[in-house]
Amino acid sequence: MRVFINRPYVEGPWGGGNRTIKTLINVLEKRGHSYCFDIRKDYDVIFCQDPRPDGNTGLRYEHLMSVRKQRGTPIFQRVGDVFFHRGEDQTEYLKATLAHSDKVSFITEWAANFLGFSIDNQRYNVDQLRPPEIFYNCTAERTRDLESKKKKRLITHHWSNNPLKGFDFYLEIDKMLNDRPDLEFVYVGRTPQNFKPNNIKIVDPLKTLEIIAHLRAADVYVTASKIETGGNHVVEAMACGLPVLYHEEGGGICELCKENGIKYKDISEFQVSLNDILNKSVNKFEGTLEETCNKYVDMLESICK
Numbered sequence: 001m002r003v004f005i006n007r008p009y010v011e012g013p014w015g016g017g018n019r020t021i022k023t024l025i026n027v028l029e030k031r032g033h034s035y036c037f038d039i040r041k042d043y044d045v046i047f048c049q050d051p052r053p054d055g056n057t058g059l060r061y062e063h064l065m066s067v068r069k070q071r072g073t074p075i076f077q078r079v080g081d082v083f084f085h086r087g088e089d090q091t092e093y094l095k096a097t098l099a100h101s102d103k104v105s106f107i108t109e110w111a112a113n114f115l116g117f118s119i120d121n122q123r124y125n126v127d128q129l130r131p132p133e134i135f136y137n138c139t140a141e142r143t144r145d146l147e148s149k150k151k152k153r154l155i156t157h158h159w160s161n162n163p164l165k166g167f168d169f170y171l172e173i174d175k176m177l178n179d180r181p182d183l184e185f186v187y188v189g190r191t192p193q194n195f196k197p198n199n200i201k202i203v204d205p206l207k208t209l210e211i212i213a214h215l216r217a218a219d220v221y222v223t224a225s226k227i228e229t230g231g232n233h234v235v236e237a238m239a240c241g242l243p244v245l246y247h248e249e250g251g252g253i254c255e256l257c258k259e260n261g262i263k264y265k266d267i268s269e270f271q272v273s274l275n276d277i278l279n280k281s282v283n284k285f286e287g288t289l290e291e292t293c294n295k296y297v298d299m300l301e302s303i304c305k
Contacts, residue, residue, distance in 0.1 A: 001304055003028060003035045004043040004073075005151055006051060006059050014234065016159075016232035017080045017127075020289065022133060027293040039063055044304050047296070048077045048101065050087075053093040068100075074303040077101035078296065082111050084227040084251070085162045091115075104305045105296065107230040114229075121242040127295050129230035129256060130287040135212060135239035140177035142213040148175075148184060152278060155218035156241075157188035157211060157233050158225070166224025167195050172267045173222070174199050188214055215240040215257075218276055227251040234261075238285035243277045245263070245270065259283050 009021045021165035028035050036043060039059060046068070051061040067073050089154065095115050098104055106112040107129040109119060117124050122242065144153070154173070158165045170187065174197035177183055188203045188211060203214070215221070221237035221244045231253040234244050244261030246253050254263060262277050264270040 001033045002043040005044045006048045008037045023289050024293045029206045040218035044237050045300050046075045050081045063160040074102040076300050077104045081113050082177045082229045085164045094229045103299050107265045110252040110255045111229045127292050130289050130292050131239045131287040133290050135236050138212045142217040151184045153218040154185040154220050154222050156222045161192050228253045243282050
């Protein structure tokens with residue numbers, strides 16, 4: 001089986017969708033399949049991930065439909081983003097594409113409900129978001145100095161610097177830290193230009209192994225992201241053994257973290273939840289991106305028959 005993938009893989013730190021493509025490629029090769037990124041080539045099936053109306057990060061869905069019409073090539077679609085953070089026009093475009101794909105996999109049931117699709121486990125499926133297995137297997141931990149070890153460390157990390165990632169709330173936590181000498185907060189990733197905290201330590205985007213080391217050196221994971229389709233950042237944290245404090249408007253995050261976290265709605269409730277979670281035992285989080293990509297390949301094979 002040869003698979004056309006609608007967006008190429010980019011080397012270096014990037015978003016979760018990019019890493020899914022890389023993992024899918026590895027799984028395809030291990031199972032004796034091939035792939036290409038050139039729509040003009042010959043292939044048996046199309047893997048479509050998060051098509052956008054502007055064609056950014058991949059071909060427009062109309063190009064895939066043209067191939068489907070001319071050659072009868074089936075389309076498998078992964079919904080890794082409902083595009084709420086990018087605007088209603090992109091969300092509506094995504095909805096329209098889903099009616100034409102032969103098989104669809106959502107990374108959370110919340111995403112399917114948000115887009116108005118019912119899960120039938122045949123055409124429309126849920127394969128919950130999971131991190132690469134390295135987040136479970138790598139136990140390297142970033143060294144903390146003696147002063148830091150006296151404190152409980154909060155951490156979060158984002159590739160996107162979209163305001164809906166929760167930067168306004170992170171500034172509220174920053175103010176809270178003025179009265180909490182027992183806490184410290186590390187932010188890893190990109191930030192908006194106007195994000196200027198006084199107490200939060202900001203670390204530039206890191207490669208995977210460095211992110212893992214930072215996560216394993218922390219005590220509690222915090223996310224203030226709202227209306228998130230899934231959230232790679234939270235599944236990576238849970239794979240590293242961290243409990244998660246998540247916003248009640250987190251969307252798919254709430255679904256993913258309900259067994260390993262506590263929700264909050266404002267800074268007052270956050271402080272109560274923080275004290276609770278420091279005394280909460282963490283459930284074992286399971287499942288890997290590699291396992292999920294194997295399911296994708298199973299579905300790709302099934303619509304090729």
